Amino acid sequence: MITDRLQRPLGSLRVSVTDRCNLRCRYCMPEQEYVWLPKQSILTFEEIARLVGIFTSLGVGKVRLTGGEPLLRHDLASLTAMLARIAGIRDLAMTTNGLLLARQAEPLRHAGLGRITVSLDTLRPTRMQDLARSDRHADVLAGIAAARAAGFPLKLNTVVMRGVNEDELVDLIEFGRAHDAEVRFIEYMDVGGATGWSAAQVFSQREILEVLSARYGPITPVATGDSSAPAERFRLPDGATFGIVASTTAPFCRSCDRSRLTADGTWLLCLYAERGIDLREPLRSGASDAELAELIASTWRGRTDRGAEERLGVAQRAPLYQVDGLRADPHREMHTRGG
Secondary structure (H helix, E strand, O other): OOEOOOOOEOOEEEEEOOOOOOOOOOOOOOOOOOOOOOHHHOOOHHHHHHHHHHHHHOOOOEEEEEOOOHHHOOOHHHHHHHHHOOOOOOEEEEEEOOOOHHHHHHHHHHHOOOEEEEEOOOOOHHHHHHHHOOOOHHHHHHHHHHHHHOOOOEEEEEEEEOOOOHHHHHHHHHHHHHOOEEEEEEEOOOOOOOOOOOHHHEOOHHHHHHHHHHHHOOOEEOOOOOOOOOOEEEEOOOOOEEEEEOOOOOOOHHHOOEEEEOOOOEEEOOOOOOOOEEOHHHHHOOOOHHHHHHHHHHHHHOOOOOHHHHHHOOOOOOOOOOHHHHHHOHHHOHHHHOO
16 A cells, blocks of 8 residues: 555545536636636546556545536546446545436446535525526436436535525435435635635534534534545434535544546645646656556655645635636646546
């Protein structure tokens, strides 16, 4: 097993298959115009599968397909089938906004996808219009229903923002219960395209637990056995569970085993990383699997990233990037690096 300088293993890889998205969520893509990755730079399915195979040979066992919105990538089920055949992958998952999921859930299940997480920031259609500039709330709900019908284990991700949707915590718990899906509340983060971020908008893990305790009674932590999992899980008195990803107020950098591969082959060792490692150039220049594996392994062994922890100590904390900084390098965008 390969470990970095803080003894964190190379265990989980998030693979962005496109930087495009069909929503404009205010915590990720709040601007009107974007600089997109050049089409010729986007990795082919064969290139993605080859790189993932090399990562798994080095210890990666969890692979998550992301975007942008991954279902915008044509024929994603074909890539899923290619990845499902890689012996080292024990957990193949996808995060999606759900807009296109209703038609693709069944093919993805047959192709070998194991789990799905759907982003669901609100149960109110009018609020989705304000949050994501979309009136397609019904399509998200249809996608969730289709995922359940296809037999997928399902999680729902909710970015909680003060003054925006923190009044829906209980409603979302009950929606998850009704759809046999575990809700994961995510603190609003100051990374990527969160150009409107402010500390005042962060609704913390402590506050989330206070709201839910007031409604349900005593809440107890759940031991997961997976110290690298981003969400801390909790149990309500009636047995229902939910998770909280407290990256902003309680970073978990010391146990993070995740890295990210962008759609154009840039490997990012931290969500807050300033730069990434270009794997596309050596891949397309004839590097062998062994040479690529050595590049990946040597880079990981030198890793010291603690992005969220370092941000926690910033006085008068503000958004990590302003618009001009994002446009100077599209790899800094949250929708490019896979969230």
